[in-house]
Amino acid sequence: MLLPYILAIVYILSVNIYSFLLIRSQKKEQESDRSAKAKDGKIFLTGLIGGAAGAYIAMFALRFRTENLALMIVLPLLIVLNAYLFIALFKTGIPAIIF
Numbered sequence: 001m002l003l004p005y006i007l008a009i010v011y012i013l014s015v016n017i018y019s020f021l022l023i024r025s026q027k028k029e030q031e032s033d034r035s036a037k038a039k040d041g042k043i044f045l046t047g048l049i050g051g052a053a054g055a056y057i058a059m060f061a062l063r064f065r066t067e068n069l070a071l072m073i074v075l076p077l078l079i080v081l082n083a084y085l086f087i088a089l090f091k092t093g094i095p096a097i098i099f
Contacts, residue, residue, distance in 0.1 A: 005090070012086065016054030019046040023058035023065070030064075043071060044078075050086075052078035 022042060029036050043065075047055050056075045059065050066072065 008086070008089065012050055015046065015049055015051040019043070019051030019054035020058040022046060023055055024062060027062050027064040040068070040071065044074065047075055047078040047082075050082050052076075052082055 026039070043055050046052075052075050055071075056079060059071065059075075
């Protein structure tokens with residue numbers, strides 16, 4: 001019965017690490033090619049599936065895209081939404097939802 005909880009935690013961590021690495025790769029791409037345009041859609045999508053905290057932390061840690069007002073407003077809202085959904089998932093019991 002512990003396995004679904006471990007899988008959920010691994011999922012949360014992996015999505016946040018992926019979103020951090022996505023921000024880092026977009027920054028490197030833009031530094032190497034000034035005409036390259038960063039894609040907000042990928043950031044919003046990873047934030048929506050659970051990686052909003054990783055993307056938001058990466059934005060400030062790497063000092064990249066902090067001037068983008070849409071990201072600065074939507075990502076904190078997604079962090080709250082993700083936290084609420086994961087807390088609700090853990091409180092109701094993951095096995096009850098999966099099976």
